[in-house]
Amino acid sequence: MKKLAAISFLALAIAAPVQAAGPDFPTPAPIAYMEDMSSGAVLFAKDADRRMPPASMAKMMTVYVAFDLIKKGELKLDQPIEVRPETWKKWHSQGSTMFLAVGERPTVADLLKGIVTLSGNDACVVLAEGVAGTEEGFVNLMNDRAKKIGLANSHFGTSNGWPDEGRTYVTARDLAHLAAATIRDFPDLYKSFYSLPTFSWGKTLGAGADITQANRDPLLGKVAGADGLKTGHTEEAGYGFTGSAEQNGRRLVMVIAGLDSYSGRAAEAVRFMNWGFAAWKTKPVVKKDRAVGDVSVQGGTANHVAVIAPRDLNITLPAGLSPKLTGKIVYQGPVKAGFHKGDHIADLIIEGEGMPQQVLPLVAAEDVGQAGFFGRAWAGLMSLLHLA
Secondary structure (H helix, E strand, C coil): CEEEEECHHHHHCCCCCCCCCCCCCCCCCCEEEEEECCCCEEEEEECCCCCECCHHHHHHHHHHHHHHHHHCCCCCCCCECCCCHHHHHHHCCCCCCCCCCCCCCCEHHHHHHHHHCCCCHHHHHHHHHHHHCCHHHHHHHHHHHHHHCCCCCCECCCCCCCCCCCCCEECHHHHHHHHHHHHHHCHHHHHHHCCCCEEEEEECCCCCCEEEEECCCCCCCCCCCEEEEEEEEECCCEEEEEEEEEECCEEEEEEEEEECCHHHHHHHHHHHHHHHHHHEEEEEEECCCCEEEEEEEECECCCEEEEECCCCEEEEEECCCCCCEEEEEEEECCEECCECCCCEEEEEEEEECCCCCEEEEEEECCCECECCHHHHHHHHHHHHHHHC
């Protein structure tokens, strides 16, 4: 069962509650979503769970899979992958391209730059075939990783988001969670690949000059701290963008989709991100390693364990408001023994007028091993006596 425990220390809240709704963001985008990664607060959601074609934003899932394999040591950045004639024939002129040539052997790092910076459809398929043998095999990896990171309303049918009669679909909420997972799980790889302003690959016909293309990210150079992620466009999907920026330790992720022009997408992305930083503020709640409370333990060497903040925990509030806050610890309990210090075993839920509910992680303050036979028997007896 799910147990709740009230948090008394949140009496630090401002005395007079403010009856107010969170700030609104009027937008022409049919679909829009913004989340503050620093607190987990959803700042804005407009049709965020509607299934839609992602176009090239699907490439974030391709990159996530590659980053995951690199982190595990199963794929090397300097590993070359040869461009097959069949792949070149199908993709050298289909939408955005890296201008790969038959027989070339770009490295995994080259292909990732071609995917992230240039949105190369050809680069996606070459990488997919190099990793899994076929694009279909790689797509299976994409769907497997999507499930593991909790993309509950998404499915991928291609490595590059090319229209496929509806087999590939996502939601704005899932795209934001994918972006957040990429940033959280692979911070060094994210910084290395997602904010390159330009990338050069291929040669022009005749003159043989280098082909240099600019990053399509509309936030780069326009919003302070912007460093990713991915645009997308097809006739079916319209113009979309998943982006992120960090300012003063506060990171936002945003999605807009279904816009009708390149310039409209660029302007709305900048306006939306600037709104997120200006209309909302953060407030510190719990310092790293501070004990928040304790939770019940089942079958362990201890009956209770303290839960602490794994990092400095903040909440996000509408700018100019200081609402009264309430908090509670929530966990599946009693927690079964056999966990370690630092394991995520509970959450701190904070609520207040005019602000979204925010869920912050809490971790075990120490190891709790499983009790032996006599320990379990004694615990069972105590439980019976308590019930009696």
